[in-house]
Amino acid sequence: MRILLVNDDGYQAEGIRTLERVLVEYGHEIYLNAPKSEMSGKSHSMTFHQPLRITRLGRNRYCTEGTPTDCVLFAKRYGLFSPEPDLVISGINNGYNLASDIIYSGTCGGAREAALSGYRAIAISAEGGNYERCARFLADRLERIVPILSEDCFLNLNFPANFNGEVRIAIPGDVRYLDEVVLIAEDGDTMTFSINDVKRDERRRPGGLNDIEACNAGYCAASSISIFSYIDEASQARLGEILS
Numbered sequence: 225m226r227i228l229l230v231n232d233d234g235y236q237a238e239g240i241r242t243l244e245r246v247l248v249e250y251g252h253e254i255y256l257n258a259p260k261s262e263m264s265g266k267s268h269s270m271t272f273h274q275p276l277r278i279t280r281l282g283r284n285r286y287c288t289e290g291t292p293t294d295c296v297l298f299a300k301r302y303g304l305f306s307p308e309p310d311l312v313i314s315g316i317n318n319g320y321n322l323a324s325d326i327i328y329s330g331t332c333g334g335a336r337e338a339a340l341s342g343y344r345a346i347a348i349s350a351e352g353g354n355y356e357r358c359a360r361f362l363a364d365r366l367e368r369i370v371p372i373l374s375e376d377c378f379l380n381l382n383f384p385a386n387f388n389g390e391v392r393i394a395i396p397g398d399v400r401y402l403d404e405v406v407l408i409a410e411d412g413d414t415m416t417f418s419i420n421d422v423k424r425d426e427r428r429r430p431g432g433l434n435d436i437e438a439c440n441a442g443y444c445a446a447s448s449i450s451i452f453s454y455i456d457e458a459s460q461a462r463l464g465e466i467l468s
Contacts, residue, residue, distance in 0.1 A: 225370070228255040228309035228343070230295045231317060232263040232330030235287040239316030239355045243348070246359035250366075255305045257286040257295045259330075266291045266330040268337065278304070292334030300341045311370055312338035313362075315348035316355050320382050322435045323397035323426075326449060335378040339451050344370055345378040347449075351439070352385025361389075361444070380447045382435060388442035396447055397434035398427040 227247060231240045235258035244254050260279070270293045277289040278298060284305060288295045292314060299305060314334035321329040331347050338345035346369070350358045362369075362381065373379060380396075402423040409416040426436060435445035 226253045226309045228312045230292050230314045230334040231258050232292045233318050234259050234261050242355040243316050243359045246363050250363045255284045257299045260287045260289045263291050263330045265328050268293050268333040270294050292330045293337040296337040312343045312345045317349035320351050321349040323399040336451050339378045344373040348381045350383040358383045377448045377450050380449050382445045384439040386442045390443050391446050392438040392443040394433050394435040394438040394445040395431045397436040398429045400425040
């Protein structure tokens with residue numbers, strides 16, 4: 225299988241290097257185009273208003289001075305790789321991408337762009353740096369996973385540090401961030417702020433086991449994330465009543 229690897233931790237990160245090595249060992253042909261530097265929290269952002277440098281690192285290996293979305297988009301639109309990849313894997317990310325972090329995550333942004341570009345896509349994240357075991361767990365199952373992936377979604381996998389070797393299908397949890405924003409300097413009309421403390425408000429959602437609960441219990445949380453679920457049906461119906 226031809227697999228394009230991206231991430232948001234940068235092309236030199238241990239997670240993506242481990243995944244590349246393991247997938248090559250399993251006989252896959254690896255393409256790589258990953259950010260030159262850390263791009264965590266970039267979500268689905270892309271570069272519009274400035275030139276973007278892509279550096280060749282070797283055969284079918286590049287790094288891009290842009291976001292994970294840029295890495296996929298430019299590989300697709302410019303045709304960096306021929307033939308095209310059969311699959312895009314974003315990761316292995318350092319740390320979880322669970323619940324609301326799926327929205328913020330550059331790792332998930334790269335996988336989402338891959339799905340929008342017509343590729344089957346997987347985002348994979350690991351807490352506690354357990355990259356080797358996670359990479360082999362995925363590689364062992366990859367041939368069975370890929371045929372069921374839809375271009376309207378991406379598979380989001382999260383492995384806990386105390387991974388017990390089992391998977392649970394989970395819905396995304398609900399986390400709201402109540403960060404404390406602190407004024408650290410003021411110079412005339414210019415103010416400088418920082419986030420002093422990241423506080424999490426975890427909320428229970430109906431619908432079954434969520435990804436936070438699954439990982440807390442030692443399971444790999446697997447979620448199929450739709451890229452087209454834009455509408456809240458209940459409020460959409462109420463809008464129809466009010467605005468018609």
